[in-house]
Amino acid sequence: MSNITKTVGQRIRNYRNQRGLSQEKLAELSGCHPTYIGQIERGEKNATIESIEKISSALGVSLATLFEKIGNENNKSDIPLKCYELLLAKNETEQEKLYKILSEIDDYKNM
Numbered sequence: 001m002s003n004i005t006k007t008v009g010q011r012i013r014n015y016r017n018q019r020g021l022s023q024e025k026l027a028e029l030s031g032c033h034p035t036y037i038g039q040i041e042r043g044e045k046n047a048t049i050e051s052i053e054k055i056s057s058a059l060g061v062s063l064a065t066l067f068e069k070i071g072n073e074n075n076k077s078d079i080p081l082k083c084y085e086l087l088l089a090k091n092e093t094e095q096e097k098l099y100k101i102l103s104e105i106d107d108y109k110n111m
Contacts (some may be wrong), residue, residue, distance in 0.1 A: 006043030007085075008052065008069055013041040014089045015059045015066075028059035 016026050023041070027034040031054055039045035040055070047055075056066050069084055087095050 002046075004070055005046050008047075008066065009041045009043040010085070011066055012037075012055055012059070015071060016041075017089075018091055019059060021059075026055065026058055030054040060062050 002020070006072045021029070023037045024034045026032075027037045030037070030051075032051055036047075036051070037055070041050070043072065052066070053063060056063050069081055087098060092096065
């Protein structure tokens, strides 16, 4: 499957895990089959936009947020996108700690 399919699937998994939902619960909330949710998360299925909309709604995430920063392959470096994906996979407390670490490194560098 394409990179976008894998990226969207990983983001769905990240948001589902952040919210403490099982694949079965997400399937129930979105009206999709649990097997289908798993296939989407693994990037094995190219989901319809209707399915993605149902899933994003069940997760409480806008489509804009779900697709944010996808398709910027023209960047010379994908490090910012990798950092974004890493942060996205963490819960809010972990995100705050990682931000604090980066801020402290940046402050130290500027001394």
